[in-house]
Amino acid sequence: MNKTSDKSFFTFFMDGLRWTLTGNTIYQVYMGLLFICMTIGFYAYTVQFNQGLSVTGMNNIVSWGLYISNFTFLVGVAAAAVMLILPAYIFRDKDFHKVVIIGEGVAAGALVMCLAFIIVDLGGPLNAWHLMPVIGVFNWPSSILTWDVIVLNGYLLLNLGVPLYILFCHYNNREADERKYRPFVILSIFWAFAIHLTTAFLYEGLPARPFWNNPLLGPRFLASAFAAGPALIAIVLTIIHKWTVFKIETGIINKLRIIIVVAAIINLIMLFSEVFKEFYFPTHHSLSAEYLFFGLDGHNALVPRIWFAISINIIGTLMLALSPRRNAPRVIIPASVLLFTGIWIEKGIGLIVPGLIPSPMGEVTDYIPTWVELWVTAGIFALGIFVVTMLVKSALIIEERYERQKAAVSS
Amino acid sequence: MMSSKYIQEEFSDIIDDIFDKKTGRRSFLKGMAGLAAAGSSLTLAGCSNNSPFSEENILRLKEYFKGNFTLMSQEDKNATIKRLERLAKIKDGLDLKISSKGPIPNVLFGFALNVSRCEGFMDCVQACVDENNIDRKTKTQCIRVFEIEHGEMNVQSGNGKYFHEVPVDNHFYMGVQCFQCENAPCIKACPTKATWREDDGIVVVDYNWCIGCRYCQAACPYWGRRFNWNDPYIPAEELTRKQHYLGNRIRPKGTMEKCTFCIQRTRTGRLPACVEICPTGSRVFGNLLDPKSEIRFVLENKKVFRMKEDLGTDPKFWYFVD
Numbered sequence: 001m002n003k004t005s006d007k008s009f010f011t012f013f014m015d016g017l018r019w020t021l022t023g024n025t026i027y028q029v030y031m032g033l034l035f036i037c038m039t040i041g042f043y044a045y046t047v048q049f050n051q052g053l054s055v056t057g058m059n060n061i062v063s064w065g066l067y068i069s070n071f072t073f074l075v076g077v078a079a080a081a082v083m084l085i086l087p088a089y090i091f092r093d094k095d096f097h098k099v100v101i102i103g104e105g106v107a108a109g110a111l112v113m114c115l116a117f118i119i120v121d122l123g124g125p126l127n128a129w130h131l132m133p134v135i136g137v138f139n140w141p142s143s144i145l146t147w148d149v150i151v152l153n154g155y156l157l158l159n160l161g162v163p164l165y166i167l168f169c170h171y172n173n174r175e176a177d178e179r180k181y182r183p184f185v186i187l188s189i190f191w192a193f194a195i196h197l198t199t200a201f202l203y204e205g206l207p208a209r210p211f212w213n214n215p216l217l218g219p220r221f222l223a224s225a226f227a228a229g230p231a232l233i234a235i236v237l238t239i240i241h242k243w244t245v246f247k248i249e250t251g252i253i254n255k256l257r258i259i260i261v262v263a264a265i266i267n268l269i270m271l272f273s274e275v276f277k278e279f280y281f282p283t284h285h286s287l288s289a290e291y292l293f294f295g296l297d298g299h300n301a302l303v304p305r306i307w308f309a310i311s312i313n314i315i316g317t318l319m320l321a322l323s324p325r326r327n328a329p330r331v332i333i334p335a336s337v338l339l340f341t342g343i344w345i346e347k348g349i350g351l352i353v354p355g356l357i358p359s360p361m362g363e364v365t366d367y368i369p370t371w372v373e374l375w376v377t378a379g380i381f382a383l384g385i386f387v388v389t390m391l392v393k394s395a396l397i398i399e400e401r402y403e404r405q406k407a408a409v410s411s
Numbered sequence: 412m413m414s415s416k417y418i419q420e421e422f423s424d425i426i427d428d429i430f431d432k433k434t435g436r437r438s439f440l441k442g443m444a445g446l447a448a449a450g451s452s453l454t455l456a457g458c459s460n461n462s463p464f465s466e467e468n469i470l471r472l473k474e475y476f477k478g479n480f481t482l483m484s485q486e487d488k489n490a491t492i493k494r495l496e497r498l499a500k501i502k503d504g505l506d507l508k509i510s511s512k513g514p515i516p517n518v519l520f521g522f523a524l525n526v527s528r529c530e531g532f533m534d535c536v537q538a539c540v541d542e543n544n545i546d547r548k549t550k551t552q553c554i555r556v557f558e559i560e561h562g563e564m565n566v567q568s569g570n571g572k573y574f575h576e577v578p579v580d581n582h583f584y585m586g587v588q589c590f591q592c593e594n595a596p597c598i599k600a601c602p603t604k605a606t607w608r609e610d611d612g613i614v615v616v617d618y619n620w621c622i623g624c625r626y627c628q629a630a631c632p633y634w635g636r637r638f639n640w641n642d643p644y645i646p647a648e649e650l651t652r653k654q655h656y657l658g659n660r661i662r663p664k665g666t667m668e669k670c671t672f673c674i675q676r677t678r679t680g681r682l683p684a685c686v687e688i689c690p691t692g693s694r695v696f697g698n699l700l701d702p703k704s705e706i707r708f709v710l711e712n713k714k715v716f717r718m719k720e721d722l723g724t725d726p727k728f729w730y731f732v733d
Contacts, residue, residue: 052664053623054549054640063628063638123623123638123665126475130603130622137479137604137620145602145626207722208596208632284567360634361555361587362567 006172015171016394020386034382034389041379044372045120053123055372061359062367064121066377069348071117073228074110074384075152075199076221076347080229081107081159082192083259089185095252101395102240103233104163107192109388110229111156116380144202151195158188167395170402196221203355211288211355220270221347226263228343230256231316231336236392238329246396254327257320264317264339271310271346291364292354299357301366306350313342467501470494479604480617480656485511492656499661505647511656512678514611520672521612521699522683523709523729524586529693531556531577531584535685539588542673542684543659544651546643553637553670554588554685566718586694588685589614589635589670590718590726597627597636606667612699612727613672615657623665632722636669672696699727 021031048055058065084103088096119125130136131149140146162181169176200221203212234256241248278289290296295303316339323331358364369377462468477483477491488511499505536554545551557569561581569585578584591614598606598614605620606627628636642664654660655675662668673683677696681687686694697706709715713731 052639052641059640060551060628060634060637063625118624121624123625123667124621124663127620127622130479130605130620137482139602139604142599143602143626145600145624149602202626203629206596206600206630208630356629358567360632361557361571362565362569363571 012168012171019394019397020390034386037378037382040375044375048372057367057369061363061365062353062356064352065367066369066373067117067121069352070377071114073344073348074114075195076225077229077232078107078110079192079196079225082189083226083230086189095249099252101163102392104159105388105391106233108159108391109384112387113380113384114152120376144205147198148202151198155191155195158184158191167398171398173405196225208360209355210285216270216274223263223267223270224343224347227260227267228340230260231340234332234336238333261321287358288354291357297364299364299366305345309342309345309350312338316342470498479620507652507654509654509656509660514609517700519612519699521706521727523695523706523731525693526583526585526730527733528691529584530691531558532690534688534690538684538688542651544645544661548644549640551637554586556584556586558582559585590633590728593725596630600626600630613674615671616667618662618666621666627667632719636667639664639666
């Protein structure tokens with residue numbers, strides 16, 4: 001292979017961007033919607049930036065809201081890429097090897113959203129450099145938040161670096177050298193567990209908040225992530241299979257389904273264990289759970305949401321586990337959507353907000369997000385979906401060309 | 412407004428800083444300040460319509476690139492205080508007196524509250540708001556008083572929002588504020604070391620170093636911390652002008668604040684505002700290292716207890732009964 005004929009990284013990037021922005025009419029509408037959401041989200045953020053976080057529904061009692069809830073949930077989605085990476089690289093599963101790049105794309109998009117949610121939640125985003133090692137003051141190892149900064153950024157680099165290296169090689173019609181990237185793949189497997197455990201420890205390490213100060217939090221984060229993340233990947237794969245020229249073998253989706261079912265069942269068992277502990281012999285420490293499931297002092301904003309979330313969580317799990325047509329896309333897609341949404345509500349807002357209610361002084365208040373928060377959140381989701389689309393679409397096009405090229409050479 | 416000589420001096424300062432590589436990190440930051448001047452001063456200056464190189468914008472820029480208070484030399488501290496005072500003068504025509512007075516040697520501050528004497532007038536709450544320049548718009552309070560029925564002994568069962576004549580029969584009153592824990596979960600949580608324990612035991616916040624992540628607020632088991640959700644509003648005639656860098660100076664929006672035992676008063680030998688105003692004399696403040704202090708008398712002769720002792724936070728705030 002002639003090295004000098006290599007196209008530059010810049011053309012690689014520009015081609016990727018071009019592929020992302022072009023497509024048929026439906027695709028253009030989809031892109032247009034993403035840009036509209038991003039624009040309104042950006043406008044909403046300028047309002048918040050100028051007036052302060054007082055334009056959100058947060059207050060001194062519920063001091064974290066929608067942003068941190070979504071951050072927490074999306075860390076799980078990002079971590080779930082490991083459920084494809086592990087079988088693909090360790091067990092050398094051929095099916096998974098073909099789609100692992102899609103999993104990594106989803107993870108990178110989720111991480112971009114996580115970091116964006118952290119930035120918009122900061123009271124002083126311009127001071128964010130204070131948190132950077134060397135030029136700022138990094139309270140490591142004492143503050144778990146500094147650990148989270150390390151693991152999230154590291155995981156983003158791993159999940160961008162490895163696929164970009166492979167794709168860039170294939171883009172130039174070269175075989176990627178597995179000896180070069182394999183160590184980083186192995187590292188990213190451990191790293192995936194680290195990002196989610198570290199994020200759980202953010203909450204788990206606070207004796208001030210009995211609802212979070214619970215050793216099951218970390219493991220349950222992992223279980224729910226390994227259900228919700230692969231559910232999202234299954235949805236993405238099915239969409240790619242049905243609406244694009246790229247075909248995904250049904251065997252892959254079935255394997256994913258089994259992973260989702262196992263993780264979802266473990267998650268439900270842990271949920272049951274938590275509910276038992278809170279309600280068999282309720283103490284003062286159970287007040288947050290009481291607020292979440294039944295309401296407290298007449299405040300019950302989360303009650304319908306949590307019951308809805310748990311119901312669709314169970315329905316989704318049962319559909320994936322027991323439905324006679326469970327391998328058909330028309331079961332897998334709705335079941336995955338139900339499961340994903342259920343875990344999103346339960347592990348996002350259903351975990352963060354009740355942890356802060358009642359306040360340590362026993363005061364109860366409801367938290368209602370404002371339009372600013374809702375639009376900023378929508379904008380960040382649009383940004384994340386855009387990033388995932390860009391990575392996945394470019395990856396699919398490059399891979400397909402590369403395979404065709406390889407076939408042409410060998411024949 | 413400003414002389415061209417001033418601009419020249421400031422500029423040569425900045426240029427010097429950029430090319431002076433000897434002092435390392437600080438000069439790198441100052442260099443960045445210089446480079447970023449043209450672009451970002453407009454953003455940082457908000458809506459001010461002066462030129463990007465006005466005195467105000469240059470001061471703001473230098474403020475933006477200053478370091479954590481604990482890493483500042485006395486010279487740096489004096490410089491930032493001068494800038495802050497000048498900015499208040501330019502922006503709002505205020506003559507402020509900001510101090511950076513450090514802890515007094517051999518002093519460890521402690522607080523005690525007599526729950527059998529307090530009658531819930533909440534004068535302490537108001538005095539604290541006035542003294543510490545706390546935002547009036549959000550009606551933030553750093554001291555809260557809970558009305559608790561006899562037979563109970565925890566604030567969670569109490570009522571923190573009473574609007575009736577006090578004292579009420581069969582009830583007693585319990586004030587809470589930051590307890591200045593020796594083993595403070597908030598300090599441990601802060602990712603940028605923007606909050607720390609001073610040598611006299613006061614837990615303070617560097618308002619300019621805080622990034623506003625609110626992790627300390629989640630970590631505090633006593634609900635001792637308040638966030639500035641907007642730019643604080645204090646009517647000029649109610650503003651306390653004698654301020655401390657770590658105390659009652661006006662906080663920028665998006666940063667954390669808390670009770671500092673009125674650091675601007677107590678480090679000059681005065682009592683905290685809440686202690687001074689208390690009409691029932693329920694509040695006792697003093698030096699825990701001084702065997703002859705009133706606080707030591709209370710600790711040695713009264714039945715005292717602390718809130719949520721089981722968490723091991725070791726607060727320097729005791730409740731006692733007569």
